[in-house]
Structures are given as structure tokens and as C-alpha cells.
Amino acid sequence: MYNDSAKRAPLLAMASDAPPRKALSNAWAITAITIGSGLELYDSVVYNFFATLIGPLFFPVGNAFGQTLLSFATFGIGYVMRPLGGLVFGRYADRVGRKPAVILTLWLMGLSAMILVLAPSYAQIGLMAPVLVVLARLLQGFAIGGEMGPASAMLLEYADEHSRGFYTSWQPFSQGLAAVLAALVALTLSNLLNPSALSGWGWRIAFVIGIMVIPVSMIIRRRLEETLTPAHAKAATAGGARQLLKEHWAKLVASVLVMIGLASAVHIVVFYLPNYAVIQLHMPLSQTIWAGFVGSLILAALSPFSGWLSDRIGRRKVVFWSRVALVAMIYPAFVLLNAQPTLVRLLIVAACLAVPMAMTSAATLVLVSEVLPQRLRATGVAVSYYGAVVIFGSFSQFFSTILIHLTANANAPAFYVIGCGLVSLLGLAMVPETLGKRLS
Template sequence: MDYSATPQPAGTDALNLGDASATPPAKRTSHAKAIAAITLGNGLEFFDFTIYSFFATIIGKLYFPVEGQLAQLMLAVGTFGVGFIMRPVGGIVLGGYADRAGRKAAMSLTLWLMTLGSAIIAFAPTYAAIGIAAPLLVILARLIQGFALGGEVGASTSLLLEYGSDKTRGFYGSWQFVSQGLNTVCGSLLGVALAAALSTAALESWGWRVPFVIGMAMGPIGIYIRRHLDETLPGVEDGTVSAAQAPDAQPVRKLFREHSRVITTGVLTTIGGTAANYIVLFYLSTYAIRILHLPMSSALWAAWTAAVVTVICSPFAGALSDRVGRKRVLWISRVMLIVAVYPAFMIINASPTVPVLLSVVAVLAVFVAFTAVPNIVMLPEMFPREIRATGMSIVYCLGVSIFGGFAQFFATWLIQISGSNLAPAWYLIGCGVVSLLPLPFMRETAGRAID
């Protein structure tokens, strides 16, 4: 198998090229514009969903008034994880919708749902105002957002891969992870700006709501941008279904009947990458505030640093996986991450300063990018086009729901029961080792036709 073709940079005409045997990419819309539209819309959804983690300490204080800061933090990050419970449900419902009505229709619906969730959080009264109804509103909003993202990831990643050729899918698919990193960059910068510009009283009173209002307002913009994408599901064009090429009416049933082994191996492989992603990109800023006792304005730079590194490294990771294979890149980077994570936590605890924290986070983020990108690209490649969005959604969401969504909760809980600030490293190591077990039994997908 020839893996030697190097993907061309986004924004050039070479993105439209593919060999005769390759899966034909979509042709009408400029591929650079398509990547930008998909990435922007996906990033907006992840911004709405993940901004919650940056203000978990404040939300815990306002909506979960239990005794003890660590207990408040556990409830706040536990509510962050609640949103992930609905991801598999959203994956089944909205992933199936994307494989019946098309990728564009599903992605528009997910943006509307995400906007609704952000609006609920932005305007939810606190516990002091309405009592137990306050945390229930926050939980409801997280469930809606989790349901939406459950369908978004499968539809948007499938669309990215279907715009690429057999020799550039890794590069195209990497932009899914780029979009997640970009939302973290924007969210952390906004968090830093608010923490620096506002007093503690103002930030806790109304300042933390600002990012959710912005996310709510940006939803319709993302929907408008995505209207100009070309549909890649055969038989679906501009919201109409062709009788000659009607998509499978029951993609979920077909998925579990014919691809149960692929689902199992895909979920296990996803565990390691998603645990690392949510600990390094999101939890370490909270960890720096509560465990290392760094100021919020400084600690949020950890999330910004991790996000910038992943944004830079992700396209290179995707291109490398096109060249040498997904499995090889994933295997090497994940082993390196497993080896590095415990010493990393030892270093930041021995010298809890902002420069040390940012340096450690930057190194870990490189490993995260190179292990997460080939992983997220392999998942939709394992399924045929007619059930690809459903398959990708279910596999990714099952892996992410528990081991990613509740990663912050598990890490905090391990610290509490063990008394060791190094406990989050144990969690990452365990998830990483388990995720490597099915890799030898998975087929290499780089450079091969998937349709």
C-alpha cells in the first residue's frame, strides 16, 4: 500500500485533486471554504459546551452550595459530565438522522439545540434565588447540549472525510480536532479577559454568564454559514431525498447487526484519547486553581496553551497519518503520553508556577494531538457511507461519555480518596493502557478506499 502522497495545504487548488481510484470528493464548493464552514460551526458548538468547564468553580459556588470547595467542584464537574450521558442518545438519534436526511440537515439541528442549552445556562437564576430548581435547570441545559453534540461530531467528521480523497482523509479529518482546539482558545481567552477585567464580585454576579450569551448569539451565524455546504450523502440534495438513491431507512439497526465488533474496538480505542483530551485541555486549568492554588487569570492560560498547541499540531498529525498510517501514529504517540503523564504531574506539583505549568501542558498537548487525530479519523473510516455518521457518533460518544465527560470528576474523586495530587495521572495511564489493547486487531485505513 502506498502511503507516500503528502496532503496539500488547505486553501490551495490541490485540495481538489485525487487519484482515479480514490473516493471522489465533493466538487462544487471550494474545499478550503468547506473546511472553514464545517470547522467554524463545529467550533461554535464545542465553545458552547466546554466554556462551562472554565467557570466550573464559580458555577459550583452559585448552583451547588454544599460544604467544602472540593465538594462544590465535584458537583460542578459532575454536572459537566452529565451532558455526556446524552451523547450516545444524540449519536443514535441525530447520527441516524444524518444518514437519512443528510449531513447538513443534522448539523443545522444540532446548532439550534446547542443554542437553546446555552440560553438556559445564560439566564438560569442561582440557587439563592430559586433553590433546587437552579441546579436542575443547569443539568437540563447540559443534557440538551450533550444530545446535540452527540450528533454533531458524527455528521461533521463524516462530512470532512467525504470531502477528502483516499490519500488526504487524515488531513481533512484533523480539522475536527482543530475546531475543538479553536473553541478552547477562544473560550480560555474570553475567560482570562473576564477574570482580569472584572472584580471577583462582578465575575460571580454576572461576568461568568457573558460567554454563554455570546455562544447563544453565535448559533444562528453558524447555521447560516453551513447552508452553503454541499451534501455528500448520496440521494440527498438540498434537503430532498432522491428515490433512486434513498439512504438506508434504519441505519442504527444495520449498524448493530453488522458492525458490533467494530463498535467495541472503536469504543475501547477512543477511551485513551478522550481521557487525555479532557484532562489536558480542560481539567488542568481547574486543577491549577483548586490544587496548585494559582490565580484564575493565570491558570486559564493553561487551557489556552494546550488549545493552541493542538490547533497547530493537529493538521500535521493528520497528514502524518495519511503518509505512514493511522495505527502507527496513534500507537507511538499514545505510548509516549502514557510514559510522560506521571512525571508531568510530579513536576507541576514540585514547582507550582505558571511558567512550569504552561511548559508541561504544552508538551502533553503535542502528544494529545498526535494520539487524538488519527483516532478520530479512523472511527468514521470503519463504516460504509450510508451508516457512517451513525457509526461514528455512537462509537465516539460511548467512549467520550464516561471516560471523557467524567474525567474531571474521576480525577477529583481520586484526589479526594487517595490524598494524592498525582491521582489524575493514574487515571490517564489506566485509560491509555486499556485503549491500546484492541489496536492490533483493527485494520489500517490510511490510503484505502472506504466506499
């Protein structure tokens, strides 16, 4: 499945006084990057599953609609920092190395989780409570924004010309892995604890678990080889973000447009659907989290297949047909769910929508990753990805809730996904096929 490390051209390591370590095989290297990314993303995902519980504790609004909006807005605020984190850490990764960048972001995620664990409620300290939650989400966003670009670049740079799609697909796999872990923790807590205990303190246990896995991620990643060469580091130092915007602005715009369809799909299918079932369909949280689990599991299971398929028939074909399928399916799925809101139907809808969502995820990421040269890849991937996610992904739950309220149409979230999907096809038309092309 993986190419043996001896078969690929050796990558020059960055200069270091540390004693050399035995190089990992490609299989173990990809495993280390994937698991590390998944564990780091866990804290952000688990917040979403408990958003309906966190709102009443920290936001002083007298009605449930306002509390829900503020909780979803806080979820979105964390994404506002992701482009900045992507720019800062992407630049750092392009100059110093991918490995130190991904390790530094781990510690920032641990700090943000600690704030959420210890933050008193609004009833205890007043306005400082929502301030602390927002601060934690901003720090989370900054750290995750910094992790995405270096990790994706590292995966791509471990591959050869015939396996770049498959290797890069392990980044969306790690996102699915993070969501699966978060859903399992949320399901366990929601079924073991009574509602008052869960809303009072039980949800904090999920973030304690997030803190505990930081050392595990550090151990996993410490033996990774550096994939940034000194020559490319020097070129990145000489150019940087200004060169990225000056010479590759058209590719960045196209990449952001392509990413809009991916961002809206993942955040509606995996993150919003469980909360939608609680708010709109009045189903218990202990049941609706299963929808997030199913969607996440399919994302993790199909991402490698999507990357493999893109290595066979092309990135653009996989992205195009999966986007068309999702646009065609999303509205009938919401109509079906609202006609008979049962757990079985919720899980069927989640599973069906997750298939095209998963197929488009890996192919989109590898396509965008291959457009830019290595010396600017970590910065460019992070900025384009989070440039789309910060608005069209992170605030998708916020916008969907408002759309339902304004239109009195319970199926309104489907229109949001359809609109984003159609816009993303315009971006796809602007991006060339990269399968089989030698990367700069």
C-alpha cells in the same frame, strides 16, 4: 493543500426544490465545517473554565469539595446525552443528509446557552436552579452528540483516498479552536472583572457570546454541498442502527476502546489541568486558564499535521506512538508540577502533554471514521466516540478529584490517564490499518 472540487468525483445532492447554489471549493467547504463545529463546541467548553465559579452558585452543598464534585458531575452529565444525540442525529444524517443535521444542532446549542444565561441562582429560586443547569447541560450534550458524527463524515467524504487523514483532522482542530476561543473569553473576563463580579454575573457573558455566534455559523454553513448520496441514504433507511450493531459490533467495540485513550487525554490535559491548578495548587483562575489556552492552541496547531502524517505513514503508527509518549510523560509531568507549582511550570507541563494529545487526536478520529461504511458512518462515529467520552472523558475530572481525595496523592490523575491509555492500546490492536484502502 486542498484538492480542488473539480478534481474529485461529484457527489450527488439530495433531492430538493431549492434553487441550486454555486458549489464551494473544497478549501471553503472544510473551512465552513470546521468553523461551524468550533463555534458550536464553544458553549460546552466555556462551561468547564467557569465550573469552579458555577458550583457555589447553583449547588446547595456546605463545603467546597462537594460543590466542586457536583459542578464537575454536571459537566459530565452533559456528556451522558451525547451518545443519544449521536444516535438520533447520526441516524438523521445517514437518512436525510449531513447538512440539515449539523444546522439543526446549532439551534439546540443556542437554546441551551440561553438557559444558562437566564438561570437564577440557588439563593434565588432554590432547587430549580441546579435543575435548570442540568437541563442546559443535557441539551448541550444532545446537540454536540448530534454534531460530531455528521461533521466528521462530511469532512471525510470531501476528501480523496490520499487526503482522508488530513481532511478529517480538521474536526479535532475545531475542538481546539473552540477551546482557544473559550479560554480567551474566560481570560478576558477574569482579568477585566473583579472576583465578585465575575462569580456573580460576569461568567454569563461568555454564554451570551455563544448565542451571538449561532447566526454566524448558520451563514457559514448554508452553502455547503450535501455529501450523502441518495443510494446511501436508501441503504441507511433500510438498515440503520440495528444493522450497525449486528454487522459491525466488533468494530464498534474496538473503536470505543481506542477512543477511551483519546477522551481521557483531552479532558485531563485541556479541561482538568486549569481546574486542578486552582483546586490543588491554589493558583488564581486568571492564571490557570492559560494552561487550557496553551493546550487548546497546540491541539489546533498540530491536528492537521497529525492527519497529514497519518496519510503518509499510517493511522495506527501515529496513534500508537503518541499514546505511548503520553503514558510515559503524564506521571513525571504531574510530579514536576507539584514540586514547584508556578505559572511557568504549569504552562510547560500543559504544552508538553498537549503535543502527544494533539498527535493522537486526529489520527484516532480518521481511523475510527474509516472503519465503517458510508451508509452508517455518521451514526457509527458518533456512537463510538461518545460511547467512550461519556464515561472516560466527561467524568475524568470527577474521577480524578475522587482519586486525589481517596489516595491523598496529588499525582493521582496521572494514573487515570495511564490506565485509559493502556486500555486503548488493546482496542488499537483490534482495528486494521485503513491507509490506502478504498472505503465502502
